[in-house]
Amino acid sequence: xxxxxxxxxxxxxxxxxxxxxxxxxxxxxxxxxxxxxxxxxxxxxxxxxxxxxxxxxxxxxxxxxxxxxxxxxxxxxxxxxxxxxxxxxxxxxxxxxxxxxxxxxxxxxxxxxxxxxxxxxxxxxxxxxxxxxxxxxxxxxxxxxxxxxxxxxxxxxxxxxxxxxxxxxxxxxxxxxxxxxxxxxxxxxxxxxxxxxxxxxxxxxxxxxxxxxxxxxxxxxxxxxxxxxxxxxxxx
Amino acid sequence: xxxxxxxxxxxxxxxxxxxxxxxxxxxxxxxxxxxxxxxxxxxxxxxxxxxxxxxxxxxxxxxxxxxxxxxxxxxxxxxxxxxxxxxxxxxxxxxxxxxxxxxxxxxxxxxxxxxx
Numbered sequence: 135x136x137x138x139x140x141x142x143x144x145x146x147x148x149x150x151x152x153x154x155x156x157x158x159x160x161x162x163x164x165x166x167x168x169x170x171x172x173x174x175x176x177x178x179x180x181x182x183x184x185x186x187x188x189x190x191x192x193x194x195x196x197x198x199x200x201x202x203x204x205x206x207x208x209x210x211x212x213x214x215x216x217x218x219x220x221x222x223x224x225x226x227x228x229x230x231x232x233x234x235x236x237x238x239x240x241x242x243x244x245x246x247x248x249x250x251x252x253x254x255x256x257x258x259x260x261x262x263x264x265x266x267x268x269x270x271x272x273x274x275x276x277x278x279x280x281x282x283x284x285x286x287x288x289x290x291x292x293x294x295x296x297x298x299x300x301x302x303x304x305x306x307x308x309x310x311x312x313x314x315x316x317x318x319x320x321x322x323x324x325x326x327x328x329x330x331x332x333x334x335x336x337x338x339x340x341x342x343x344x345x346x347x348x349x350x351x352x353x354x355x356x357x358x359x360x361x362x363x364x365x366x367x368x369x370x
Numbered sequence: 371x372x373x374x375x376x377x378x379x380x381x382x383x384x385x386x387x388x389x390x391x392x393x394x395x396x397x398x399x400x401x402x403x404x405x406x407x408x409x410x411x412x413x414x415x416x417x418x419x420x421x422x423x424x425x426x427x428x429x430x431x432x433x434x435x436x437x438x439x440x441x442x443x444x445x446x447x448x449x450x451x452x453x454x455x456x457x458x459x460x461x462x463x464x465x466x467x468x469x470x471x472x473x474x475x476x477x478x479x480x481x482x483x484x485x486x
Binding site: 228242347368 | 408432433
């Protein structure tokens with residue numbers, strides 16, 4: 135079944151299909167609802183926002199003559215008499231990936247129209263997201279206490295604080311809004327709003343659970359951005 | 371022509387992304403392993419070219435899995451895939467430009483501002 139996805143009857147596939155779909159006088163994105171297409175286009179614009187943050191960080195870091203603070207030490211946690219490098223960040227990464235997994239399962243259950251399980255998995259995803267934001271708040275307070283400011287820090291290049299707060303702050307805001315929307319959609323799912331024969335801003339009628347998949351796209355994107363932040367900001 | 375005149379711009383039933391749950395669990399497992407790998411790069415204090423190449427390899431594999439499987443891009447039509455995945459290449463061009471620019475900034479800071 136999975137191989138037939140994206141297949142639209144009477145249309146060529148592959149590159150030939152690409153040319154045919156984009157040619158003229160028709161919707162370009164076939165087999166994709168407007169809601170999903172718009173979410174993808176929003177995510178594309180968000181990709182540019184985060185790309186530019188990361189490029190700004192690269193420029194700041196590679197143009198400063200002062201040494202850049204060693205992230206491995208800055209973000210180390212002192213546990214049981216030993217300094218473990220990046221421990222909190224690693225846990226945050228695993229929490230976010232787990233939330234992506236539960237979200238994927240929620241989408242799966244949604245298309246099986248299993249509303250109880252879908253709602254439960256979405257609530258779990260939201261809980262993991264909230265945990266992530268909580269740990270980020272902890273990390274921020276710890277760093278602020280240690281003297282990190284947007285204009286300086288005790289360890290090296292002054293731009294460190296500015297890029298750190300900007301990039302992780304913007305990402306954390308995305309997670310926070312994701313959690314809020316997850317709760318809204320999950321509540322709708324649980325109350326059976328998608329199983330009633332009515333149109334709403336989230337559903338086109340009975341059994342239309344696509345809102346869950348669109349919500350999932352946003353949530354996976356937040357995880358995706360974290361992959362890049364983790365690699366470039368924390369590990370590099 | 372039905373595709374054009376249909377007012378709801380109807381989503382055919384088969385466009386719903388329903389895949390076996392095993393696929394997601396496998397992908398999830400791989401993401402865990404890859405994340406552990408990238409954490410290990412730091413934990414083992416690898417340095418230099420090995421460190422950077424491993425960071426990038428793990429990063430791209432993770433990003434690819436998330437986009438292809440979790441976000442279902444692997445099963446969308448090329449018209450959408452290209453529209454979404456090609457434009458970010460412009461960011462790579464911008465990155466290259468800013469690399470040259472920051473090299474120049476560092477050069478001027480070193481030569482004219484007496485930075486070490």
